[in-house]
Amino acid sequence: MKRWIAILAVIAIAAVLPLLLSPTGYWIRVLTFTLLFAAMAQVWNIIGGLANQTSLGHAAFFGIGAYTSTILVLKFGISPWIGMFAGGFLGGIAALIIAVPTMRLQGHYFALATLAFGEVMRVIANVWTSLTGGPVGLSVPFVPPSIAAYSFKQLLPHAYIALIALIIVTVIFEAIRRSAMGYRLRAIKENPAAAEVIGIDTTKVKLQTAVISGVLMAMLGTLYAQVAVFFDPDTVFSAASISIRVALIAILGGVGTAIGPILGALFIIPVEELMNDLFSSGAAGLSQLIFGVILIAVILWRPRGFITVFDSLMARFSNKARS
Amino acid sequence: MTILDVRGISRRFGGLQALSDVTFSVPKGQIVGLIGPNGAGKTTFFSTLVGLIRPDSGSIQLDGTSVVGQKPHKIAALGMTKTFQNVALFAESSVLDNVLTAGLLRHDVETARKEALICLDRVGLKSVAHKLAGNLSFPERARVELARALCTGPKVLLLDEVMAALNPVEMQEIMDLIRSLRDDGITLLVVEHHMRAIMTICDRILVLNFGRLLADGTPEQVANDPVVVEAYLGRSMEAHK
Ligand SMILES: Nc1ncnc2c1ncn2[C@@H]1O[C@H](COP(=O)(O)OP(=O)(O)OP(=O)(O)O)[C@@H](O)[C@H]1O
Ligand SMILES: [Mg+2]
Numbered sequence: 001m002k003r004w005i006a007i008l009a010v011i012a013i014a015a016v017l018p019l020l021l022s023p024t025g026y027w028i029r030v031l032t033f034t035l036l037f038a039a040m041a042q043v044w045n046i047i048g049g050l051a052n053q054t055s056l057g058h059a060a061f062f063g064i065g066a067y068t069s070t071i072l073v074l075k076f077g078i079s080p081w082i083g084m085f086a087g088g089f090l091g092g093i094a095a096l097i098i099a100v101p102t103m104r105l106q107g108h109y110f111a112l113a114t115l116a117f118g119e120v121m122r123v124i125a126n127v128w129t130s131l132t133g134g135p136v137g138l139s140v141p142f143v144p145p146s147i148a149a150y151s152f153k154q155l156l157p158h159a160y161i162a163l164i165a166l167i168i169v170t171v172i173f174e175a176i177r178r179s180a181m182g183y184r185l186r187a188i189k190e191n192p193a194a195a196e197v198i199g200i201d202t203t204k205v206k207l208q209t210a211v212i213s214g215v216l217m218a219m220l221g222t223l224y225a226q227v228a229v230f231f232d233p234d235t236v237f238s239a240a241s242i243s244i245r246v247a248l249i250a251i252l253g254g255v256g257t258a259i260g261p262i263l264g265a266l267f268i269i270p271v272e273e274l275m276n277d278l279f280s281s282g283a284a285g286l287s288q289l290i291f292g293v294i295l296i297a298v299i300l301w302r303p304r305g306f307i308t309v310f311d312s313l314m315a316r317f318s319n320k321a322r323s
Numbered sequence: 324m325t326i327l328d329v330r331g332i333s334r335r336f337g338g339l340q341a342l343s344d345v346t347f348s349v350p351k352g353q354i355v356g357l358i359g360p361n362g363a364g365k366t367t368f369f370s371t372l373v374g375l376i377r378p379d380s381g382s383i384q385l386d387g388t389s390v391v392g393q394k395p396h397k398i399a400a401l402g403m404t405k406t407f408q409n410v411a412l413f414a415e416s417s418v419l420d421n422v423l424t425a426g427l428l429r430h431d432v433e434t435a436r437k438e439a440l441i442c443l444d445r446v447g448l449k450s451v452a453h454k455l456a457g458n459l460s461f462p463e464r465a466r467v468e469l470a471r472a473l474c475t476g477p478k479v480l481l482l483d484e485v486m487a488a489l490n491p492v493e494m495q496e497i498m499d500l501i502r503s504l505r506d507d508g509i510t511l512l513v514v515e516h517h518m519r520a521i522m523t524i525c526d527r528i529l530v531l532n533f534g535r536l537l538a539d540g541t542p543e544q545v546a547n548d549p550v551v552v553e554a555y556l557g558r559s560m561e562a563h564k
Binding site for chain 1: 373374375394395396397399400404405407411412413414415416420423424425427428431432435471472475
């Protein structure tokens, strides 16, 4: 009961927050991307946290989603809402294609194989100019603003769409975690041989997880394309600013927990923006350097993620409430 | 009625013939002991039965279905599973979750939880249901192994040294449990080094030596078989005195 009140309160605050920011301002943009990256990290958390398979190739699905909906709207005038599901479908197929050969790989080898897959997708998008426009990138065409056309004059609706997406993927994550599939994933993570012997189809469960994560990541790619309006292969298929960043957000926040990716995104995205703002006039790369130092400090301070700070705050809070 | 039929199972590891031409069949509801010196191939044989190891040749029929080449999860669904001698629990999960996960083979989460509590009660570990499996003592973990295997609802249950390091009282409890499982209609294959326990509960004993089946008979027959005494019992009886 108390838990639900807390969750509703957080959602209410998140729902009011965009209204307090200037609709044309800079911070609404930061907020939108924070929510979007939190959702992406949550989707990564399904495979990275629940199945314990550290994917460094999620940009592959993200880019597929961004390109699919944008190409459909450009070439056929199909609404991005529908394009989002088409992208999700292709993202799922891509996830299946990469999951089948990499499934047996563990730890670093899985990470490297998925990283390579993301890079291959980036190269393909750069080379297949007739479809993707190549390195020049694509612009989402302007259409008269309407909800059906997923076109808005301001960023405010995008912030709300990102918020709703975050809520949906968080609910999906938590539902999987508590379901039979969640138990099976924990068993596979802790002892794959024993999991098989007690009747878990480890191959099937891993494939299901990879596909769910791939579908959702691709759908979020459409959300990104609609906010960003312009993108190129090196942005949406980026290893550093998509694949590694979403993994980093989830790991820094607390991998395998529903709150972790949200805490991670609330920290990383605004701090990164702030560093860019404060130090962009300095020497080239200074802001990245400072951001990197902050990350290292945070990881040393909380090796198991921000979730541990959150947990101890909650513990203190409930102790106070009791006394 | 034959529930398990094993014919000519052989398996090589490099230069080592771990199993050679093992053949026997088990009628439903028997308690069969599998004994033999260290390295005889008992664990390897169990792993072959549940599909973790593929035999080089031979056939295995579980209740009329051929299981050679099937994946372990398929064999578990058909009704055969085993415990791990070296204990392979989900260490970061609670004892209850360990057992519950096995129950998911045939039930939804809520029913599996109820089944898991029943299984834990049967092995006498209900009181530690919410502890982390990794925090239990070794004998306790072996019993969680048993509860977990049991919760898959097996027809044939393979127990690999679940009584290791138990005190006499606990050992008696596990022996009573094994008998009550047989009364429930489960067929059991039991690997154990403790001779008195195995001689007491088993209807029949198989002796494995260097991967080869040396003897197959009632406890009395096996205990009085000069070949067996020579290969194993003589030594092990002395060791247990
Ligand atoms: N995966 C493997 N690769 C190579 N050799 C193996 C493998 N598994 C088992 N062996 C070898 O096969 C032989 C049989 O081992 P196994 O564990 O089946 O014996 P055991 O009868 O269970 O012994 P114990 O009573 O000590 O448990 C041993 O010599 C062992 O070293
Ligand atoms: Mg053994």
